[in-house]
Amino acid sequence: MQFTAGDFAALLGVRELPRACAALAAGRDFSYERPVGAARERIVRQVREHIDSDKPTRVGQHRADIWESCWQENLDKFVRAGFDAEKLVPDFFKPEQPMRLQQDYVLPRNPRFELEFFEVCRAFLFDRFFAEVDAVYEFGCGSGFNLLALAKQLPGKKLCGLDWSRSSNEMLNVMGRKLGLDIAGRHFDFFQPDSALTLPGDSGVLTMAALEQVGARHAPFVEYLLRANPRICVNMEPLAELYDSGHPVDSLALRYHRKRGYLDGFLTALRELAAKRRIEILDVRRFFFGSLYHEAYSYVAWRPLLEV
Numbered sequence: 001m002q003f004t005a006g007d008f009a010a011l012l013g014v015r016e017l018p019r020a021c022a023a024l025a026a027g028r029d030f031s032y033e034r035p036v037g038a039a040r041e042r043i044v045r046q047v048r049e050h051i052d053s054d055k056p057t058r059v060g061q062h063r064a065d066i067w068e069s070c071w072q073e074n075l076d077k078f079v080r081a082g083f084d085a086e087k088l089v090p091d092f093f094k095p096e097q098p099m100r101l102q103q104d105y106v107l108p109r110n111p112r113f114e115l116e117f118f119e120v121c122r123a124f125l126f127d128r129f130f131a132e133v134d135a136v137y138e139f140g141c142g143s144g145f146n147l148l149a150l151a152k153q154l155p156g157k158k159l160c161g162l163d164w165s166r167s168s169n170e171m172l173n174v175m176g177r178k179l180g181l182d183i184a185g186r187h188f189d190f191f192q193p194d195s196a197l198t199l200p201g202d203s204g205v206l207t208m209a210a211l212e213q214v215g216a217r218h219a220p221f222v223e224y225l226l227r228a229n230p231r232i233c234v235n236m237e238p239l240a241e242l243y244d245s246g247h248p249v250d251s252l253a254l255r256y257h258r259k260r261g262y263l264d265g266f267l268t269a270l271r272e273l274a275a276k277r278r279i280e281i282l283d284v285r286r287f288f289f290g291s292l293y294h295e296a297y298s299y300v301a302w303r304p305l306l307e308v
Helices: 004-010 019-025 037-053 064-080 113-129 145-153 166-179 220-230 249-259 264-277
Strands: 100-101 103-110 133-141 157-164 181-189 203-208 234-236 278-283 296-304
Touching: 037 103, 037 203, 037 249, 064 166, 064 264, 113 145, 113 234, 113 296, 133 145, 145 166, 145 181, 145 264, 145 278, 157 166, 166 181, 166 278, 220 264, 264 278, 264 296
Parallel strands: 133 157, 133 203, 157 181, 203 234
Antiparallel strands: 100 103, 234 296, 278 296
């Protein structure tokens, strides 16, 4: 089977793919097989055994030491390779694994299937929500590879990558110097937001698989954004509220999500703020695509409303 440009358009809710998405989708191998019988049972058993053997993670645990090591490794590889952007791709993209697609498991033929599928979806978000802003701030930016992609797709914007890892901060500043980009790194802690950090009125905020690490402790960051009042906020995260708990494949993803202590109640909290007219939710979408254990690629787009 082949995931086509038309399939991507249907997934993204558009009649025709934006140019950047179409360019990324063209010429890439999005073919896959659907395992059946014993082959599919082996995958389900692998997922269940992994969830059962995984150590529970305390919800909202600050794991800065883990990410410090992770991003330092990415930085070292980036520098050793002569500032090759390919070395910025995080290691959590696992090649040659079964994937989740349309609430089932699939076996991609392309070892870069997850990364390249994600890149098409990411380009859609950039095109739809950040084309008209002057600056983009990515919180929990990690290696900065999302901002580098944004700089290529929508050049001329001021970019800032924020992370609680000092290695990440350094990586963004190295990117700015060595690649000639208007991009900078800055320290930021989701649990203790820096109130001195102000955002220009015509700015966009981005998170991508970053808020998943805060568990239920997302209120400080949301309150910070309400005060900062950016033009648009886009959170591409694992949103547990979008899973169907009665679906066997979704139920396993939900079990994994909770065992890992990932983002808890975020979309519900935003919907409550929308009901109070403190924010406007512009879109919520599940891409029905993910890695072997869960889906980190749903998104919610919203904007703060100034209080009268």
